[in-house]
Amino acid sequence: MSFFVVDIALPVPLRRTFDYLPLAGEDASFYKPGQRVRVEFARQLLCGVVLGTRTTTEVPANKLKPLLARLDDTPLLQESDLALCRWLADYYHHSPGEVLEHLLPTMLRRGCGLSEADERGWESTGQEPAKPLRGSKQQALWALFQQQPQQLHADLTAQGFTLAQLRSLSDAGVIRATQRLPIPPVLQDRQQFHSLNAQQQQALKAISTELGHFRACLLEGVTGSGKTEVYLRLIEQVLAQGKQALVLVPEIGLTPQTVRRFQARFNVPVALLHSGLNDRERLQGWRQTREGVARILIGTRSAVFTPMPELGLIIIDEEHDGSFKQQDGLRYSARDFALVRAHKAGVPVVLGSATPSLETLHNALSGKYLHVKLTLRAGNAKAPRMKLHSILHQPLVAGFAEPVLSAMHQHLQNNKQVLVFINRRGFAPLVACRDCGWMAECRRCDARLTLHQLPPHLHCHHCDYQQGVPAACPQCGSHQIDGLGQGTEKIQEQLTQIFPQVPVRRVDRDTVRTKQAFDDLYDDIHDGGSCILVGTQMLAKGHHFPDVTLVVILDADAGLFSSDFRGMEHSAQLICQVAGRAGREEAPGEVWIQTLYADHPLLNLLLDSGYHALALSLLQERQHQQLPPYSHMALLRSESEDRHQAQQLLHDARAFMQHWLQQQHPHLRQSPVNLLGPFPAIMERRAGRFRFQLQLFADERPALHRLAAVLVQYLDDQKQYRKVRWHLDIDPLDTI
């Protein structure tokens, strides 16, 4: 047998693949790309993925090790999946093995078999009982199988049937035990489609002509304009063509209501993938989709990697949402990757948003994407009335201006709901001594500790450090220490005093720790009745609360002066999304924004002319400053307990890049990549580590990526900075 090695991607941070010898007696035909194998690597057992075989290797013969086991006969991943992995590894300059991990659910990564997703069940054999069944339970059981020939064991026992009853049906020859992948439930109570209004019809027509080939489409529709209805109609067409649809939603947008809306329209299994599932459920969802059992997959960011043999359409709802970008490890954007995936698969992508990101808007305006607009709210709902309310020199009660409180009073009296938005959880963002000015600061971060009352403690929202509330000032011993400013807890407390007759609910990460808690709250809100909701951005996105008619935004100012160049874009999106919760049904909505800067030109532009107009103005500014989307950006970040080393690594990186650029382009007057920095991150110290960054800007992507490739190689070789962690963030979402 001729010599060959197997090229394997391993889940280690190294940006390369590894050669192993095959199992004894196996020739190259045994090894197919996409199979999993078990190998020993640095004294650990790892599960890797075969990329191919080669007849030569650079590894010396005495260092070559045989792999330990082949885990699959049939490859788990197709050649097309591996091609996507290669794209990811190249584009994000990341280890190919770690990229591959994203394509496989945890259980498969650990080496489990596909059959672990199977569940015990029963199916009818197609035979009628030879003699009448005895007992009402047995008859009821048999009736179930006549309705639905395949049943899960767990579902049956949950309905009170026993193993003995199942056995006797099985002894009678009418059912038999099975072990199979469960099919996602298909809801029995169908919901009717709305008849689309003229704008929705136009949008549907424009986008559906793109089915069958790649095209990116921006569906820019104001909040409540019925974008989801357009998605549902598109999916209807895709399903009719025998294809599958992938729907990506932001992390907090995946409510049971959203899911039900999809399940109730279609007579097909809908799979779900999100972080609330356990490993086995994830494997099930993955397999249901990959095997084409599920025809629709709804999921958060990482669902974008799920293999879909008959993909026909990708929808990204709230495409501007930050949760589509992963902020550690492989820092990918699920939105951007979805575009690449759709391109390779030859299917369209619909990017939906009321407040599209400037990147997407730029692509739509320049004609690269199809641009479809919905400018009116669907049904009988009207756009909410927005009002800036200056609180400069105004007396405030519990942080609210008088007219705002009376507006609240009015809406509550009409049996409606009021949403108060403040993006700060806890009781007070600051604790200070009134006598000496001491402030409670985090020992590990350049940040103040937040006071929480329920239960009383001080909490760092950046590193999670917690401590008790000191009884006296540690600096002067005074007892005059107080919380300054207000967070959701305090506002809840104060509003309960002002409006004792209505429930005041708080919705933030502290009250809604689990998905279940959020779902319960959601159901409560939907049950109606006047109430006040005090919440953070958790309340902002995509939710449809029919009875909310007034939205009060308390701290719009916080985002206006951000030092991040995307600060204003993100603030405006948040304001519009929160405002968009008001008046989504018949009763008209109102939005009051309290501000100290009532003549802030951009805020006024947003309120007078809407998000689109503001976005155009921000785009002009970006163009002027040559910032994304008019240039391409990467961010090299370093962090270390050793401040000097963290900084020095970036200095060296900069010197290396300058030298390399000069060598590559000796005759160019201006370098194709501009380097900015290094400078300290806005919060320089976080969780005990000093953080620095170096910004890379380029007009052309290829120039940036050529430089990035040599940069990561250079940094991988720098062994003197052992205590420094660094990473390269391609298309970073924030520079904080």
Ligand SMILES: Nc1ncnc2c1ncn2[C@@H]1O[C@H](COP(=O)(O)OP(=O)(O)OP(=O)(O)O)[C@@H](O)[C@H]1O
């Ligand atoms: N053609 C229609 N006729 C009547 N009602 C409609 C129509 N289209 C949508 N609706 C209703 O209008 C409401 C808002 O629609 P939908 O949730 O699809 O909007 P959206 O654009 O996705 O909103 P958002 O961006 O704010 O999440 C829903 O209650 C929906 O059932």
Ligand SMILES: [Zn+2]
């Ligand atoms: Zn901290």
